[in-house]
Amino acid sequence: MYRRQLLRSACLAAALIAGAATAVQADTLDKIKKDGVLVMANGGAYPPFGYVENGTMVGFDIDLGNEVARRLGVQPKWEKIDFSGLIPALNSKRVDLLVTAMTWTAERAQRITFSTPYYNSGIAGGAKPAANIVKANDIAGKVVAVQIGSAGERFVRDLGIAKEVKTYNDFLLAFADVEAGRADVVVNTLPTVRYNAARRPSKLAVSETWDKRDVGINTRMDDTRLLEAVNAVLADLKREGFLDKLDAKWFQ
Template sequence: MRWAAKQKKVVARIKWLTLGALVAAAIGYMYWDTEINPGSAQHTSSSGSGLEKTLIMGTDPGFKPFEYKNGQNVVGFDVDLVREIAKDTNRSLQIEEISFDGLLPALQAGRIDLIAAGMTVTPERAKNAAFSTTYYSAAQRVVVPKTGSTVESVDDLKGKRIGVQLGTTGDTLAHKITGASVVQLPATSNVMQELNARRIDAAIMDNGPATQYLATNPNLTMLARDLTKEDYAIAIKKGNTELLKQVNDSIKAMKKDGRYDALVKKHFGAAAP
């Protein structure tokens, strides 16, 4: 009887020692995972960071200087603008790279919180998204080879091969030109490559990216006349009135306190339009 009782005590003690060892190992692993290996934490976690949550921005980084790749990073005017919005709303920023024509579907599906991609406000787009106040005014321009081109005015575009980025307002405009053969490409850089190779006669694109590309493509030039004047705004899912107000308040604050002017000067080297 005494032997049996003693044996039970030994077994119980072994169980407690084993449990203690398991608990110590678990605590040790947790320490290693969070302190020694911090990269294992999910990006969206805000525990201990003081941030409310992550703001997910959708963009297509082929539209310099608004959004483009610098190594593996997406940079540009729109990225810096939304980074300031994230700061103003106490959020961290996450960027999702999506083709331009897939941005609105991604917004509607809830994959992203907003779109900042040099997106022009149009009646058609306004059916599928809410838009912030204007943050940049732009124009559609025609780019042609500097020599040997027969396109000297907008009227000369009739019947010509016109390159555009798929899904842009330039794409829409090109399709309205009588007899034009519209070549739709995934990015503005691809349009410029086709124009330099003379596989298209002209390109239609926003004046900001056009100016950037002309700086490194001396064989190309822009026609003097604007095709359209248009406004860029941030697209937000319909019904998300809280985020829409926060974005508008942040843009207003940036224009008032000088941050907006500083971003324009950084990316365009000029005063804010």
């Protein structure tokens, strides 16, 4: 009898845990729909994906997030958070989604989920033409500027051949230090390096792409229903050509 009681207690505990897990999965999407607001975070210092212009957040990611909110039938609300604080902000439930050009890495995928990719990118470098930075190995012995927590920083550290890795909270500060000669090369995703190199007076030379990266929207690990809803919206946006229009607007 004692063993049967233990078994019943164990089964009851397992059922309660399973029920709680199901409730967690339902909570975020249901709460968003009930409140009528989707809270999203963006680093706000990564043009053209997301940056502040005249006190307002603008960029590829901002347009995308606003459209996701519209199609979910709710209002968008944005929070600007330093890149290094984005994942903690999501997992602490300060925000519902990250829409901030987050590239997939195995380490990040253990902490947050990634939607189907909405942008295909890759790592590249920007440097003064005389530095002749073309291949990834050309950063050997160089002072490399990277945004802290970015895919560019991880790539450079994993390569392990730079003379020094200088980190910045703001990508544009990293870019400016290369322009000023305080670093030799800035490393980040190709679209962002290329976009800023074309629009700044120094006209840094942009390397070829050194690898391939997928960019996705991020949810918490247990928000499966919200992730499914986001993926459904992204599939519609891709099929309808909305993502191609955003690419033309912000990168061409």
